[in-house]
Amino acid sequence: MRRLALSVLLAALAIGPATAEQDLLLGADMTSPAMTKAEMSRADIEAMIKAADGKPLDLHDKSLSGLDLSGLDLKGANLRTARLNKANLRGADLTGANLQQAWLLKADLSGAKLADAAMFGITARDANFSGADLSRSLPIGDFKGANMSGATLVDLRGGADIKNQSMGLMRAVFTSVNLSGANLKGANLGRSRLEYANLTDADLTDVVLMGSDLSGANLTGATVAGADFKNVDVSGARLIDLKGEDRARDWGSRVNIDRAVTQASH
Numbered sequence: 001m002r003r004l005a006l007s008v009l010l011a012a013l014a015i016g017p018a019t020a021e022q023d024l025l026l027g028a029d030m031t032s033p034a035m036t037k038a039e040m041s042r043a044d045i046e047a048m049i050k051a052a053d054g055k056p057l058d059l060h061d062k063s064l065s066g067l068d069l070s071g072l073d074l075k076g077a078n079l080r081t082a083r084l085n086k087a088n089l090r091g092a093d094l095t096g097a098n099l100q101q102a103w104l105l106k107a108d109l110s111g112a113k114l115a116d117a118a119m120f121g122i123t124a125r126d127a128n129f130s131g132a133d134l135s136r137s138l139p140i141g142d143f144k145g146a147n148m149s150g151a152t153l154v155d156l157r158g159g160a161d162i163k164n165q166s167m168g169l170m171r172a173v174f175t176s177v178n179l180s181g182a183n184l185k186g187a188n189l190g191r192s193r194l195e196y197a198n199l200t201d202a203d204l205t206d207v208v209l210m211g212s213d214l215s216g217a218n219l220t221g222a223t224v225a226g227a228d229f230k231n232v233d234v235s236g237a238r239l240i241d242l243k244g245e246d247r248a249r250d251w252g253s254r255v256n257i258d259r260a261v262t263q264a265s266h
Contacts, residue, residue: 035083035103039063042072049073060098070108110147120170130178142173149180149198159190159208190228205244215256224248235259 029035039062048057049072056076065085069092076096085105093113101121108128115135122141130147135154158172172192180200188208196216204219206226215235225244235256240263245251254260 030085030105034063035085036065037063038065038067040067042068045069045072056097065103139172140170143177144173144175145177146174147178148182149178151179151182153179153182153184153187156184156187156189158192159188160192160211210250229254231255237261 045057045059045064045067056078057074058078059082060078060080061082062079063083064087065083066087067084068088069084070088070090071092072089073093074097075093076098077094078098079094079102080098081101082099083103084107085103087104087107089107089109089112091111092109094109094117095113096116097114097118099114099117099119099122102119102123104122104124104127106126106128107124109132110128110130112129112132114129114137115133117134117137119137119139119141122139122143124141124143124146126145127143128147129143129151130149131151132148133152134148134156135152136157137153138157140158140160158174160171172189174189174192174194174197176196177194178198179202180198181202182199183203184207185203185205186207187204189212190208191211192209192213194209194212194214194217197214197218199217199219199222201221202219203223204227205223207224208228209232210228210230211232213233214237215233216237217234218238219242220238220240221243223243225247226249228249230250230253233255236259238261240261242248
């Protein structure tokens, strides 16, 4: 499973020609028991928490898909390469957890605490993070179609690190993600993918967006004071009723400005 997760990650997050970009799930058997079944029960996890006496759990590479883990204390847990597809983690405390290369397809993490969580290589398509706290987390992974409405993403560390790219340029994939009303103050989303993202009424104060793709995104009513728009592709993006536009950085260096929607139609 680790080799599969790594190879799939490289294919999906590395920058390349659009025709060569591969689907994140290509080659993964999503119907296999490893992806759809749980090898442990909620009672097993609760017993482990009790026995650990406050120490982080080691659940790396475990199959936990479909489990009800809502409200559990999983602070600092090692969930590297774990499968949590369609798991219920609503309100769970995953502060500082290791979720690198974990699978969370259609998982429910609404209201969960994910501050400082490591999520390099995570696959969380269509997952529900509404109202969750992802402050200072590292979401270098695939969140396509996820719901992050009302979530707290303050100081998020999702920007691509161009100094360490021996495997290709890895970045956050927030394509078609619902970020309406989300708090992204100070987040780093440089060179990230935000095509068709819903950023209506989102707080983008001081967000680093340099080199990211916002084509087709909806920023209606968003706060952009201090946000860095250098080389940001805004083709087809809705830039209507923005707050703090006069204080946005590198506003004039946006790409495809003539293709953006800047005035509501009547």
